[in-house]
Amino acid sequence: MSGPEDIPARVRRLAEFLVANDLQSVRIERDNERFEVGRVVAQGVAALPASEAKPAASVRVDQIAADRVGIFRFARPAPFVGEVLDGDRELGYVEQLGIRNPIRSRGGGRIASILQGDGDLVDYGRPLFELERV
Amino acid sequence: MFSKVLIANRGEIAVRINRACHDLGVRTVAIYSQADKDSMHVREADEAYCVGPGPVPRSYLDIANIVSTALASGCQAVHPGYGFLAENARFAEICSDHGLAFVGPKPSVIAAMGDKATAKRIMKEAGVATTPGSDILESAQKARDAAKRIGYPVLLKATAGGGGKGMRVVERSEDLERAFASATAEAEASFKDGRVYMEKLLLQPRHVEVQVLGDDFGTVLHMGERDCSMQKPSHQKLVEEAPAPNLSAKLRSALHDTAVRACRSVGYTNAGTLEFLVSGDHAYFMEMNTRIQVEHPVTEMVYGVDLVKEQIRIASGERLGYAQKDLQPRGHAIECRINAEDARNGFAPEAGTLSRVVFPDGPGIRVDTHVYAGSVVPPYYDSLLAKIVAHGETRDAAIARMESALRETEIAGVHTTVDVCLEILATPEFRQGRYDVGVLPKLDSRAAAVRQARG
Structure with missing residues (x-):
């Protein structure tokens, strides 16, 4: 050189x-x-x-968990498995004593699994979604 | 009766409440922190929900998470146990605002009696003797003024407190500022209420408390007294007994009558305890605990009642259904608190994993605990591992049973108070039933002197 x-x-x-x-x-x-x-x-x-550079091959799976105890509700329109999120989005909320505590995707990704149903009682740290981050 | 109750506590008392509920055919919901996920109270309950991470403010004191758990799981009542939110009037009020029965007195009574400075004022108005003291101290300057008026030595106490938390002995004015700051900080951390007040420190008094039970229909009964004078330097109780030894019949019945009268005057319901300092033939009201006490089993053994079941029955609106004359004490009971603490190191609490756990058994022995071999003692909570209770027809019989029960007890993995409890039982003061709060703090130096004398 x-x-x-x-x-x-x-x-x-x-x-x-x-x-x-x-x-x-x-x-x-x-x-x-x-x-x-x-x-x-x-x-x-x-x-x-x-x-x-060559594109990334590895995918990180993030768990989105409840940080309040209450009744879990999906956002509308309801998220679905396989859905690709362009950026941060509200996926649902935990209703606690009349207050809606939003559950956000914290960035984009693909929804790999939905672990709780609408109306379920969720406790602290309960996994709600798995998101594949690229 | 309720069909489902949330137990807003952990440790042995959560297990104890769970048993009482199951005895009554009531289903239970446990709450737990992430540090307690494998705890016995979680296993034994019908349902269990995590309410936060290990540190207390984010789990066992998270009112919104706890009330939300109770509602979402379909509970009709909340039993707060002792410590944590048990004497938090706001918590009781929030429960009742959401249609949940709080197993304890009415929020207004908790606020009045649970707030120790206010309680003293109310007792004084009801004609009950109290120790000289102050109202709530807003500043270190106010504390200095109060100490000057009352005279050293003084005791700073958390108005929301219990269990010796937020309590400081101050002997000299130059120590006051620092003690005020640390008592306030400890009270804030323990109870979310940093307010403190001051009391004259009576030298070497006895600590005698009266158990009361009241229902919603005006019945107030007492279940005798307990002697809780065997206290660590931090004022935390270590050995308790019922009835109190060497108390004159006159003073004993005066204490019982005073307690019942005081409860009637404030419309007290559910279980409660009035604590008195006894000095000679005089008794001074110290504070009222508007909850079940750690040491309630000694009363249960002597009176043959289940206080926790009675609490739940009363909260569900049932009548007590018996009178004072139906309550007859039988024999004597002693409780030793087995804590994860190093008695040779200022009772410093310890955390760790228990590699071996063997508890005593047999006639007249009761063990209230939440630990087992392999269980983890997290660093975040009270160090109480178990309460060993021995009942006998006489005080001597109870002491003998307790000594053999303590010798049967084996706990490995952390230091415990088993040995120091044996030492306490062997002191002439305890043997004769003539001890005051000054005995245990001197025990360590005395043992050291004996060791030295033996060379």
Whole structure:
């Protein structure tokens, strides 16, 4: 890697090298220059450049649980298994002494399972939904 | 009678209430924190719901979660046990606002009698002798003024308190500010009510309390007294007995009559206890506990009643159905509290897993507990593991039974108070039934002196 080369191009080449050799990170130090390119393992995405990285293969499953005790109700329209949520959404609420405590998806994802029915008594920490996060 | 009752407590008292409900054919709903998910009270109840994480303010004091559990599970009543929300008038009121019977006196009576400074004022008005003291202290400055008036040593006490929480002995004015701050903070943390008041500290009094029971039809009965003078330096009781030994017949009946009269004057219903400090031939009203007490089993053994069942019957609107003359004490009963505490280290509470648990058994022995081999003692709660109660035809017979019961008891995994209870039973003061609140705090230094003398 001699001669002047623009920095984005060098980073891109390092990232390609990283992915091709299935490495976690590559570091090059020379004179007073230092380059390091790595990938964030949890998300399975090479750090840079994002546009050329291979898409993530792993999926994280999040449980959405009740944090108040009361009667669980679905939001309207009712969420369904397989439904893809673009972003944060209210999935239902726990009714407690006349107060509706919303249950939110806390971000987007796909609803993998619905663990409680409308009208069920749910207690603290009771899992309500499983969401696949991409 | 109710068909389903929520038990708003944990530990041995939750198990105790569960048994009383099942005796009455009442179904039970337990509540628990995440730290208590494997606890015995959860296993024994017909239904159980988690109301929050381990720390008390977020679970056993979460009124909305508890009331919501009771309603959603179809309960008609809530039994609060002792501690936690048992003397919280607001909780009692919220229960009744939602159509739930609170197993205890009316909220207004809890507010008046459960608030210890107000209770003293009411008792004074009813002609009951009280110790010199203050109203609620709004500031450290007010506390200083009160102490100057009453005279050191003084006792700071949580007005919502019980079990020695939020209580501080102050002997010198320079210690007052710090004691006021820590008593207030401890009271706030324990009862969600940081208000404290002050009392003159009587030197070496006895602590004698009278059990009362009143129904909604004007019947108020007493079930004798208990002596609870064997207290740790923190004022928490460790050994209790009924009846109180070496009390003159005159003072004994005066205490009983005073208790009944006081309860009638405030329209008291359900179970309650009036605590008195006894110094010589004088008794001073100290406070009233508007709930079942930890040490209620000694009264049950002597009077042959089930106080928790009576509480539930009264709350469901039943009449007591008997009179004072029907209540005859028989024999003597002693209770030892087995706590997860290191008596050699200032009774410091301990948490851990119990690797071995063996409790005593046999005639005249009763054990109220929630622990078993393998059970976890979480760090968040009261350190009480079990109450061992021994009944005998005489006081000596009860002591002998208790000693052998304590020797049969084996608990491994944490330090316990089994050995210190045996030491207490062996003191000449306890043997003779002539002890006051000063005996137990001196026990450790005395044992150390004996060890030293033996070389």
